[in-house]
Amino acid sequence: MKLWGGRFETGPSATFERFSGSLHFDKRLLAADIRGSQAFARALERAGILSAEERERIVTAFDEIREASHQPDFYEGANDEDVHTLVIRKLKEKAGDVADKIHTGRSRNEQVSLDTRLWLRGTCDYVRALLTDLLSTLLDLAEKYPDAVIPGYTHMRRAQAVLWPHYLLAYFEMFLRDYNRFAYARRAANQMPLGSGALAGNGFQLDRQAIVEELDFEAITYNSMDVSADRDFALDFLYAASVTMIHLSRLAEDWILYSSEEFRWMDLGDGVTSGSSLMPQKKNPDSLELIRGKCGRVIGEMNALMITMKGLPMTYNRDMQEDKEPIFTAADQLIGCLEMAREVADTVVLNPRPPLEAAEESWVVATDLAEALARAGTPFHQAHKLVGRLVLESTKAKKDPDEWTPEELREFAPEFTPEIAKLLDPREGMKSREIAGGTGPEHVKAMLQARRSLLEAMRK
Numbered sequence: 001m002k003l004w005g006g007r008f009e010t011g012p013s014a015t016f017e018r019f020s021g022s023l024h025f026d027k028r029l030l031a032a033d034i035r036g037s038q039a040f041a042r043a044l045e046r047a048g049i050l051s052a053e054e055r056e057r058i059v060t061a062f063d064e065i066r067e068a069s070h071q072p073d074f075y076e077g078a079n080d081e082d083v084h085t086l087v088i089r090k091l092k093e094k095a096g097d098v099a100d101k102i103h104t105g106r107s108r109n110e111q112v113s114l115d116t117r118l119w120l121r122g123t124c125d126y127v128r129a130l131l132t133d134l135l136s137t138l139l140d141l142a143e144k145y146p147d148a149v150i151p152g153y154t155h156m157r158r159a160q161a162v163l164w165p166h167y168l169l170a171y172f173e174m175f176l177r178d179y180n181r182f183a184y185a186r187r188a189a190n191q192m193p194l195g196s197g198a199l200a201g202n203g204f205q206l207d208r209q210a211i212v213e214e215l216d217f218e219a220i221t222y223n224s225m226d227v228s229a230d231r232d233f234a235l236d237f238l239y240a241a242s243v244t245m246i247h248l249s250r251l252a253e254d255w256i257l258y259s260s261e262e263f264r265w266m267d268l269g270d271g272v273t274s275g276s277s278l279m280p281q282k283k284n285p286d287s288l289e290l291i292r293g294k295c296g297r298v299i300g301e302m303n304a305l306m307i308t309m310k311g312l313p314m315t316y317n318r319d320m321q322e323d324k325e326p327i328f329t330a331a332d333q334l335i336g337c338l339e340m341a342r343e344v345a346d347t348v349v350l351n352p353r354p355p356l357e358a359a360e361e362s363w364v365v366a367t368d369l370a371e372a373l374a375r376a377g378t379p380f381h382q383a384h385k386l387v388g389r390l391v392l393e394s395t396k397a398k399k400d401p402d403e404w405t406p407e408e409l410r411e412f413a414p415e416f417t418p419e420i421a422k423l424l425d426p427r428e429g430m431k432s433r434e435i436a437g438g439t440g441p442e443h444v445k446a447m448l449q450a451r452r453s454l455l456e457a458m459r460k
Contacts (some may be wrong), residue, residue: 032118061094107198150355161426192217196224228315238302269347301326368429
């Protein structure tokens, strides 16, 4: 069955049918297609195109098709060019000739846009739920070790001491932004396109606002040509997915390093690691490596659709069929990675001593010392130089910060008072950072509570 054909003396070649068919991937849209078509049938009834009896037959037949779609043999033998054609064919089998009226004034262009928007809307909701689960697990992990101290890094060099919860709260902020990006992507998709026709609008005076209300959209679309040409909402989803994957990849990279023998900061559970076929001792962070690797796939899907769209003339072009596989693939990879990341985080056991030792034996306290000197009246540029000389002297002597006594420090430079000497302990220096956004212990404790409250509000 075709939704077109009167213009043609012969049908498409077998090669073209294979080349252009999309049922194998767009069948994911079946539930959305049925829901949208039922709403369109009711709109046709309001416009006087369908009688109440005809509308009832069509809507009931769609319900039966939806139910039958759960059977394993539903697609057996189907050679329809796309899911929309398959649904119409099955509608005619069940409802008879009245099925021919369902496409009155409706184009597949707006139908595809509607179906994709409905699917993306639900997917954004599901992704946001998964992000909420991951955010909760990160808070749980932070609260298990509230006082653990780790070095923070710049350029992969030890920079300043921070609390473990402060580090995890940094990823909380990243994933919170992702949560909000998917809220934006949902809003971008939540515009109702039915009534736009192929590009010039519907000729049957449909009540578009009634369809908006039935399908829980935010508003109608406002230009029929734009509807036919638009895939911005798909790109918004792919952008949100790509940024989330970047954040997941960065977290994976951190934990691959931190769980290595060189760092020894954390252990990962057996259920999220794997062994070697040759080396009996290995415990590999494959789950994290796969998250890191799949990031490239999702970014590639975004690039693919951007390149597809960049040179298309107004309005619809068949190139735009290439939007489905990128969003489906990106969604699959993102959902799998979010589920995996949450499970990995749930297994993490922090070993607090190695990161604390890394902080104590390095000069992550240098900034604390320089700032203390500045607070005591030494111009910061001079304080910076003075602490730099102290670090240089210590490096040459292979002397760790905790090996300096207050007396030795005062002898090195009279500006180093006994009070400043306390800052050789990285846990002391953090207490000076009780500022909004800082790693001060009291502020971090308050932030954990605030983010927990926010998370509970998000769940509601």
